[in-house]
Amino acid sequence: MTITLNHFSAAAVFALFASIVFGITHRDTTRDMVRYGLYCFAMFLGGVLVAGWAMWVLRR
Amino acid sequence: MANSTTEKTRLTQAQPVSVMAVVAPAVGWLIPGAGHMIQKRWIRGLLLLISIASLFMLGLAMQGRIYKANGGDILDILGFIGDVGAGGFYIVTMAKDWGQGAIAFATADYGTKFMIVAGLLNFIAVADAYHIAIGKKQ
Numbered sequence: 001m002t003i004t005l006n007h008f009s010a011a012a013v014f015a016l017f018a019s020i021v022f023g024i025t026h027r028d029t030t031r032d033m034v035r036y037g038l039y040c041f042a043m044f045l046g047g048v049l050v051a052g053w054a055m056w057v058l059r060r
Numbered sequence: 061m062a063n064s065t066t067e068k069t070r071l072t073q074a075q076p077v078s079v080m081a082v083v084a085p086a087v088g089w090l091i092p093g094a095g096h097m098i099q100k101r102w103i104r105g106l107l108l109l110i111s112i113a114s115l116f117m118l119g120l121a122m123q124g125r126i127y128k129a130n131g132g133d134i135l136d137i138l139g140f141i142g143d144v145g146a147g148g149f150y151i152v153t154m155a156k157d158w159g160q161g162a163i164a165f166a167t168a169d170y171g172t173k174f175m176i177v178a179g180l181l182n183f184i185a186v187a188d189a190y191h192i193a194i195g196k197k198q
Contacts, residue, residue: 002165003121010170013118014177017111021181024104025188028198 008048015044081193088189089147092182095189108185115178116149124171126150126159139172145179 005013023037080099088095093109096102120126127139143150153159159175162168191197 001121002123003118004165004167005118005122005170010122010167010174014115014174017115018177018181020107020111021185024107025184 011048012045015041015048019044078193081190084189084193085186088186089145089182091148092146092178092185095186096192099189099192101192108182112146112178112182112185113149115174115181116146119171119174119178120153120158122171122174123162123165123168124159124173124175125161125168126153126175128154139176142176142179145181145183146175147179147182150179 019037019041022040023033023035027033027036084095084099086095087098091109092112093105093107096105096108127136127143129140129144130136161172188197
């Protein structure tokens with residue numbers, strides 16, 4: 001079985017699972033785990049978008 | 061102020077090394093999340109298992125390549141170190157001869173990276189299980 005993801009989908013899936021692990025392992029309370037996980041997810045996706053636009057600017 | 065000093069004292073006075081401090085990391089490496097589950101952190105363990113297993117299996121499904129322990133150049137060695145972090149998933153993949161990679165697929169490179177990151181995340185999870193076992197974290 002082969003799964004094909006486009007670039008953004010692959011980045012989103014990666015960000016989701018990595019954020020869950022980061023949230024659990026880097027914080028102590030449940031509330032802090034959730035907040036940090038959401039923060040990591042936002043940073044991952046935000047970084048992808050910023051990097052994408054930066055490459056577009058460089059290419060121009 | 062007093063609470064932070066008490067908190068620091070509690071954290072520095074971790075429990076002595078116990079059987080769980082050895083077993084939890086070992087089990088956690090073999091089965092991602094199991095190190096937390098045997099210490100009764102069920103939800104954390106289950107979430108870790110789902111996350112790491114999903115990343116690894118997606119990597120396989122995307123025709124990613126698994127690295128072997130046969131040396132080669134430094135990038136191959138680093139890839140192997142990442143992959144071996146997935147524990148039981150890596151062992152099964154090697155036993156079944158999966159993860160041969162597919163140059164023809166553009167997303168196969170993503171798959172390779174997914175599997176490496178799954179292993180690296182499991183290393184983090186193992187360290188977390190150890191910290192719970194020695195009382196450094198609740």
